[in-house]
Amino acid sequence: MSLTDWIVLGTTILLIISYGLWKSGTNKNIDQFLMGNRSLSWYHIGFSVMATQASAITFLSAPGQAYSDGMRFVQFYFGLPLAMIVLCITFVPIFHRLKVYTAYEFLEQRFDLKTRALTSGLFLIQRGLSTGIAIYAPAIILSIILNINTTYTTIFIGGLVTFYTVLGGTKAVSYTQLLQMSIIFVGMFAAGALVVVLLPHHIGFAHALKLAGKMGKMNVIDWKFDPSSRYNIWSGIIGGFFLQLSYFGTDQSQVGRYLTGSSVGQSRMGLIMNGLIKIPMQFCILLIGILVFAFYQFNKPPMFFNQYEVKQVKQSQYAGKYNVLEGKYAMAFEQRKTKANELMAAIDSHDQTQIDKAQASLKQADAATTDIRRQSIGLMKKNNRQADTDDTNYVFLNFVTHYLPRGLIGLLIAIVFLASMGSTASALNSLASTSVVDIYKRTINPGASDKNYLLASRLATVFWGMVCIAMALYAGKMGNLLEAVNQLGSYIYGTILGVFVVAFYVKRVGGSAVFIAALLSEIIICIMGYYGVVAYLWLNAIGCFLVIFLSLLLNPIMHEKAKIA
Missing domain, CATH: 1.10.287 (Helix Hairpins)
Incomplete structure (x- = not known):
């Protein structure tokens, strides 16, 4: 990179972090640190929810995914709008009414402590591993730029995000994400436009799409019902619906974003905003990968991008x-x-x-x-x-660093860093809140002072930062990062969602029945996923229905009276 790019990169990241810390103010208690005093408006929530999901993996790996596999990945998001509607009707008002810090507090009120501990533990495992993958994405970029091993850049990126999350808490996360997403939208639009400009003079936007279509890359919708196919309209609407419902409804990294809303209405509007914008945004990001594919039909790409x-x-x-x-x-x-x-x-x-x-x-x-x-x-x-023989994560990075003008290279690389920082900070904040509220405050040190819990939250953030960095060091062996993080989530999200569905809608089931059902379901899902019985998106729906079915089957045996929250 040129000196101009380094200046743009460094200045953008420094300004974003400084802005977030300035707007966050001073955190005097756990409510300010974890919930931002529940004072944020709908657009803050909407951008924060989007930024938490749209990590560096999205902007680094999605174009590479489209380059190698076409547009069909966009079907992954087709269940999202329906999931947002269900969340707004059911999850949001319940969580706001109970004024919980985490989604799992509700499960103790509805069932018992062991069910709360199980679901929060599953979340901590899943989110800790996934966050490690999110940290690895920008580490790839820095390692390529500096020509050093990703081990050093992973430690640097993870340490930087942990630092400002510890200092600023959830308000710093939310305010930085608001600005991050604004810059990201501008930068990605500029990148897409420049791909078209850089095509040969006789090749326009329409020509590029037609060429990609003839090469099988414009496979936006696949109507064939095939459980073994990862991406078709059925796996997207059905399996994707259950994955998105669990992710946004039971994953504390997302629940923590909309629990900061000043009212139920503000949280609902933020989620609806996400449901309306996410699919077009993802479509455009994948389309950039298609345009890069067309570009490399006329400009020689590396034989291997990594x-x-x-x-x-x-x-x-x-x-x-x-x-x-x-x-x-x-x-x-x-x-x-x-x-x-x-x-x-x-x-x-x-x-x-x-x-x-x-x-x-x-x-x-x-x-x-x-x-x-x-x-x-x-x-x-x-x-x-x-x-590492899967180089799809490097396709867009190669195009950016070799063909874009000075200054814009620095901005686009800053975008990937910002996306990583936003999603990773949200995840660390949620890991800390779950660890402190669901474990430390509930079972280890109940009745302590706010100062004690605030310190515990900061220490938990540091701890999970180190865990995620350790996971990131192994993420390079997992292939395309975008698919890896969603596959990992699909092993766990269905089970957690099933527990919440039983809690909300099957009032006669008690804690012991749903606890055992969740354990059995998780074992079955892991076996199915390991042997590739069905495409990974279907694991979310199967896991959810297994918990419901097994809990209904086991409940009469337990002879346990259900609690009504």
Whole structure:
């Protein structure tokens, strides 16, 4: 990066952190630190909810996901608007009426302490692991820029976010997220526009989309019902609905965002705002990946986007073979470029026979480059069995650092840092609140002073910061980060959601029945996920219904009188 980019990057991050700490004021008690005095307006909540979900993974990995797999991932979000409606009707008013710090407090009132401990424990495991993945995303960028190992950049990023979360609490998180999302929207729009500008003069926006479509990348909706397919309209609406409902309704990193609302109405409006904006936002981010795909049909991409792994193999005994493959790849790319231009000419001629012929030729040329790339990955694995051979997380980063003008590179990289800081800070805040409220305050040291709980919250934030950094050090082996974080959540979210559904709607079930049902369901879901019985989105719905079914089955055996919260 140039000096201008470094100045833009450093200034943007410094101003955001300073602004958040300034607006947060002084935290004198646990309510201020964790809930921001429940005083925030709907647009703060809406942007905070979006920023918590839209981590660096979204802006780093989503374009790469579209580049390699097309637009079909957008179906993942189709269940979101319906989930927001259910949350606004059921979850939000209950949580506000009870004035809880965490979602899991309600479960003790409804069931018992062990059910509250189980669900909060599942959340801590899931969110702690997922936050580690979120920290790893910007660490990739910094490692590429500085040409150093991701271990050092992971520790730096994790430490920085932990620092300002400890100082500022939830208000610092919320105010920084408000500004972060504003900058993110501007920066991503500029990136998308510049991809189109940088295309060859005879290739416009419409041409790029048509080319991507002919290569199978504009697969926005898949109507085929296939439980083994990760992304189709059915898994998105049904499985996605259960995942989003559990994420926004039972995950403290999100519940903590809208519990800061000054009223039920403000929290509801914030969630509705998220439901309306999220799908178009995600569509546009994926579309940037499609445009980058079209761009690289006419501009030679690296044979492998992760330059750290390329460097490792070039310093090994396989360097000669890798260099030979790079030469073959360059020639294969020129063939593919020629075929891409022929397809564009055929499309302009509106001759379907010519279009079909040119499309087949381009796919054949693309298969040749893919085969050479596969051989290069084989050399990486021979050199190091632990090599990270999934480079989708590096696609957009490569485009940004090589083709965008000075200044904008720094801004876009700052965007990814900001997204990571926003989502990670929210997660650390929620991990701290759950640890202190559901464990420390409830079972270890009840009746302590506000000062004691505030100190415990800060220490819990530091602890979870270190745990998440440790997890981040292993995240590089998990493939595409966007898919990894959602797969991980799908192992747990369905079970937690099932417990809440029973709590809200099945009044006759007691705590022991739902506790055992949740344990059994979690075991079954983990087995199904491990063996790939169904695509991961379906695990959310299956987990939820398993808890409901098993709790109804077990309740008569327990002979336990249910409590009504």
